[in-house]
Amino acid sequence: MPAAQQKIILETDRLIIRELGEADAPFILRLLNDPAFIKNIVDKEVRTLDQACEYINSGPVSSYRKNGFGLYAVIVKEGKASIGMCGLVKRDGLDDPDIGYALLPEYCSKGYAAEAADAVLKYGHNQLGLNKIVGIVNPDNVGSAKLLEKIGLVFEKMIKVSEDLPETKYYVSRKTSK
Numbered sequence: 001m002p003a004a005q006q007k008i009i010l011e012t013d014r015l016i017i018r019e020l021g022e023a024d025a026p027f028i029l030r031l032l033n034d035p036a037f038i039k040n041i042v043d044k045e046v047r048t049l050d051q052a053c054e055y056i057n058s059g060p061v062s063s064y065r066k067n068g069f070g071l072y073a074v075i076v077k078e079g080k081a082s083i084g085m086c087g088l089v090k091r092d093g094l095d096d097p098d099i100g101y102a103l104l105p106e107y108c109s110k111g112y113a114a115e116a117a118d119a120v121l122k123y124g125h126n127q128l129g130l131n132k133i134v135g136i137v138n139p140d141n142v143g144s145a146k147l148l149e150k151i152g153l154v155f156e157k158m159i160k161v162s163e164d165l166p167e168t169k170y171y172v173s174r175k176t177s178k
Contacts (some may be wrong), residue, residue, distance in 0.1 A: 006018045087100060
């Protein structure tokens with residue numbers, strides 16, 4: 001499905017947040033191989049366009065079908081550039097959905113990640129009815145920790161998501177009743 005036909009999930013003042021599709025493979029290939037993504041998140045070992053398509057289909061697209069949410073493309077309204085991903089992920093090792101985000105380096109420090117993550121967090125609580133959304137952050141990733149706190153998540157503890165991974169910071173957002 002062409003990127004222009006992918007389902008729009010949210011819009012903010014500056015951003016469109018929509019489902020990913022195979023047309024996003026060149027962008028995803030670039031994002032997943034960005035040194036900051038590899039350092040702060042993980043090396044997904046996606047090195048070709050075919051592998052990027054497989055990542056999109058087996059990850060985000062599969063999650064949309066199975067969980068009703070997933071990682072979404074983040075697009076700047078002005079110019080329509082794909083700048084990153086943001087969304088909710090149901091991970092093995094975590095009981096609750098985890099908010100995740102990553103931007104290409106040239107779009108960092110412009111408030112886009114916070115704008116997208118805040119919108120996705122509210123969407124998860126208000127539209128999807130999720131009572132608890134968590135965030136996990138590499139302890140060295142000070143910027144991501146600050147972003148989670150800025151959008152209202154609270155540090156709770158250090159956890160190990162799996163035995164083969166180091167401890168990570170665990171943040172929580174609970175839905176507030178109106």
